[in-house]
Amino acid sequence: MHGKLPDLIMALLARPGIGPVLIIAAQAVVSLLLIVALYGLARLLKLGGDARIADAAHAADLARAALPGFEPVEISLDRARIGALVRDEAGRVVLVRRHGARFVGKQLTSHHGIRLDRTMLTLETGDPGFGTLTIDLGAQAQVWAASLRRLGDHAA
Amino acid sequence: MTAALLSDLAQRAAQAGLDVVPFAVPLFIITIVVEMIWAARHDRTAYEPRDTLASLLMGLGSTIAGAFAAGGIALASGWLYLHRVATLAPVWWLWIAVFVLDDFNYYLFHRAAHRIRWFWASHVNHHSSQHYNLSTALRQSWTGFPALSFAFRIWPALFGVPPGMLLTVGGINLVYQFWIHTEAIDRMPRWFEAVMNTPSHHRVHHATNPRYLDRNYAGVFIVWDRLLGTFTPERADDPVQYGIVHQLGTFSLPVIAFHEWAAIARDLWRAPWAAKAGYLWRQPGWSHDGSRETSDSIRARWRATQDDAAI
Numbered sequence: 001m002h003g004k005l006p007d008l009i010m011a012l013l014a015r016p017g018i019g020p021v022l023i024i025a026a027q028a029v030v031s032l033l034l035i036v037a038l039y040g041l042a043r044l045l046k047l048g049g050d051a052r053i054a055d056a057a058h059a060a061d062l063a064r065a066a067l068p069g070f071e072p073v074e075i076s077l078d079r080a081r082i083g084a085l086v087r088d089e090a091g092r093v094v095l096v097r098r099h100g101a102r103f104v105g106k107q108l109t110s111h112h113g114i115r116l117d118r119t120m121l122t123l124e125t126g127d128p129g130f131g132t133l134t135i136d137l138g139a140q141a142q143v144w145a146a147s148l149r150r151l152g153d154h155a156a
Numbered sequence: 157m158t159a160a161l162l163s164d165l166a167q168r169a170a171q172a173g174l175d176v177v178p179f180a181v182p183l184f185i186i187t188i189v190v191e192m193i194w195a196a197r198h199d200r201t202a203y204e205p206r207d208t209l210a211s212l213l214m215g216l217g218s219t220i221a222g223a224f225a226a227g228g229i230a231l232a233s234g235w236l237y238l239h240r241v242a243t244l245a246p247v248w249w250l251w252i253a254v255f256v257l258d259d260f261n262y263y264l265f266h267r268a269a270h271r272i273r274w275f276w277a278s279h280v281n282h283h284s285s286q287h288y289n290l291s292t293a294l295r296q297s298w299t300g301f302p303a304l305s306f307a308f309r310i311w312p313a314l315f316g317v318p319p320g321m322l323l324t325v326g327g328i329n330l331v332y333q334f335w336i337h338t339e340a341i342d343r344m345p346r347w348f349e350a351v352m353n354t355p356s357h358h359r360v361h362h363a364t365n366p367r368y369l370d371r372n373y374a375g376v377f378i379v380w381d382r383l384l385g386t387f388t389p390e391r392a393d394d395p396v397q398y399g400i401v402h403q404l405g406t407f408s409l410p411v412i413a414f415h416e417w418a419a420i421a422r423d424l425w426r427a428p429w430a431a432k433a434g435y436l437w438r439q440p441g442w443s444h445d446g447s448r449e450t451s452d453s454i455r456a457r458w459r460a461t462q463d464d465a466a467i
Contacts, residue, residue, distance in 0.1 A: 024223045027178075028216060035212040038188060038291070039205055045196040047203035065364065065397055068454045097405070100204035102286040104405035129406045129415070 048101040052081040059084035063094040066105025070094060076144060078135035085121075085137065085144055093148065095123050097133045106130045110152035116145040123148075170246035173323030180331045187335070188290045194340050195289070202339055208291040210407045214281060215294030217413070225301030233310040233319035242316035254317055255325045255376075258309060262329055262375035265308035267386070270370050270451075276440045277416035278303035284412050286399040288362055293337035298413045332376050333358075353378045356390045363396040366458030367467070369451035401441070401454065416440075 012018060042048070053059050060072040063086035072094075074087040084096040086105075096105040106125040108114075113124025113132070119141045122134040137144055168174070195202040244250055269279035278299045285292045300306070309326055313319050336358040344354045353374040361372040371388040374381050381387035390396065404411060423435040423443075431444030441450035459467060 020223075024220060028220055031216050031219070034185060035209065035216060038185070038192075038212060039209040041189065041192055042203050042205035042208050045192055045200075045203075047192060047195055047200050047208075048205055049200040051201065066403070068366070068401065068449050069457055099286070099403070099405045100207050100407070101201040102204070102399075102403075104286075104403040106405070129404060129408070129411050131405070 051098050051101045053084055062096045062103045063105050067094050067107055076137050076140045083133050083135040111149045114148050169324045170318045170321045173320035176327040191290050191340055202289055206407045207285055207287050211291040211295035215296050217298045218296035221298045229306050233313045236313035237319050240314055240316045244316040254321050258325045259376045261308050263373050263380040266373040271439050272437055273440045274436050277420055280416045281412045283400050284404050288339055288398045290337055293334045329375050359396045360388055360390050362398050364399055364401055365394055365397055366455045367394055
C-alpha cells in the first residue's frame with residue numbers, strides 16, 4: 001500500500017497539460033487558507049453578536065417580512081427569545097427562529113412534527129433546510145399545541 | 157514611456173484578455189478586514205462568521221467553476237469573432253465605448269437574472285445572504301456557465317470587438333461592483349450618486365422590502381436604471397431588509413448554490429405539461445395556479461396599503 005499515493009501524485013504531475021490545473025489547485029489552496037483566516041478574524045472580533053427577539057412588535061415585523069401580506073394578531077415569544085410563533089387573522093401561523101445574527105420565518109402548514117413536552121414545543125415546517133425548532137412558550141405551549149393540531153389536511 | 161507601455165498593455169489585453177480580478181484580490185482581503193474592524197466598533201451584527209464563511213466559499217467555488225468554464229466562453233466568443241461582420245481596431249476610445257456597452261449588457265443580463273427564473277436560479281445565491289457587507293460581494297454563482305449567462309456579454313464579438321477586450325472590461329466591471337456591497341458608506345457626493353452605482357443604490361437592489369424589490373440592476377453606471385425606469389432611491393423611512401423573499405435559513409453551500417435549480421426540477425416534475433415551460437422562463441414566484449407570489453404581486457399588494465404620498 002505504501003507508495004501508491006505518492007506514485008499516483010507523481011504520475012498525475014507527469015501528465016502533459018497538467019500545468020493550468022496545478023495553478024488552479026494552488027490558487028484554491030491559498031484562497032482556502034485566506035478564507036479560514038478571515039472566518040477566524042470574524043470569530044475573534046465576536047462579530048454576529050447574540051441576536052434575540054426584542055419584543056412582540058419585533059416578532060411581528062419578522063413574521064411580516066417572512067410571509068408577504070401577513071398581518072399578525074397573536075404572538076408568543078420563546079422564553080430565551082430565540083424564536084416565536086405568530087398567527088394572523090386568517091389562521092396562518094409563522095414560525096420565527098434565529099439564523100446566525102438574523103432571523104428567518106416560515107409558515108407552518110401541517111401539524112406533522114409538532115410535539116409538546118410540558119412548556120416546550122417542538123416544531124417542523126416540512127422544509128428540511130429550515131430544520132426543527134424547540135421553543136419554550138411557558139403556559140402558552142399547550143394552547144398553541146392544541147390549536148396547531150388543526151393545521152393541515154389531516155388534522156387530528 | 158508610460159504611454160507606450162500602456163498602449164502595449166492595451167494591445168495585448170485586447171488580443172489575449174487581461175483578467176484583472178486576481179490583481180484585486182489583495183484589495184478585497186484588506187478591505188474586508190477593515191470593514192470587519194469597523195463592524196466590531198459600530199455594529200457587530202453587520203457580519204456573521206458563518207455567513208461570511210459561506211459567502212467566501214461560494215466565491216472560491218465560483219472562481220474554480222469559472223476557470224473550467226473559461227475555455228467554453230473563450231471558444232464561443234472566438235467563434236463569434238471569427239464570423240464577425242466588421243473589424244474594430246483596439247484604439248483607446250474603443251476601450252471606453254466597449255466598457256460602457258459591456259456595462260449596459262451587464263444591466264440586461266442582471267435584469268433578466270431577476271425576471272427570468274432560469275437565470276435567477278443561477279443568480280439567486282448572490283442575494284441569499286441576510287447580511288450586506290464586502291464578503292457578500294464574493295458570494296457568486298457556481299452555475300453561471302451552464303445557465304448561459306455569458307451570452308449577454310460576448311455578442312459584441314460578432315460585431316468586431318476583440319474577445320480579449322470583452323474579458324478585460326468584464327473583469328473591471330466585476331471589480332468595481334465589489335466596493336458597493338457595504339453598509340459602512342452612507343452616500344457618495346451627489347454628482348457621483350447621479351451617474352455611478354453606489355453602496356446606497358445597490359443596498360436597494362439587495363432588499364426584500366416591497367418598495368425595493370427588483371430595482372437598481374446597474375453594474376457600474378446607475379444611469380441605465382434611471383433611463384429604463386427601474387431606479388428606486390434608498391429611503392431613510394424604509395430601512396433595507398436584506399436577502400430573498402423566502403429566506404434560506406441555512407449556511408449550507410449546496411443549498412445556497414443549487415436550491416433554486418432543485419425547486420425548478422420539482423416544479424417541472426409536478427406541473428401539467430402545458431405549464432412546465434412557464435417555470436423556466438417566467439419570473440420567479442410565478443405559478444400556473446396563481447398560488448405563489450411574484451415581486452410584482454408583492455409590490456402591488458403593498459402599494460394598495462399605502463398612501464400615495466408614502467410610495
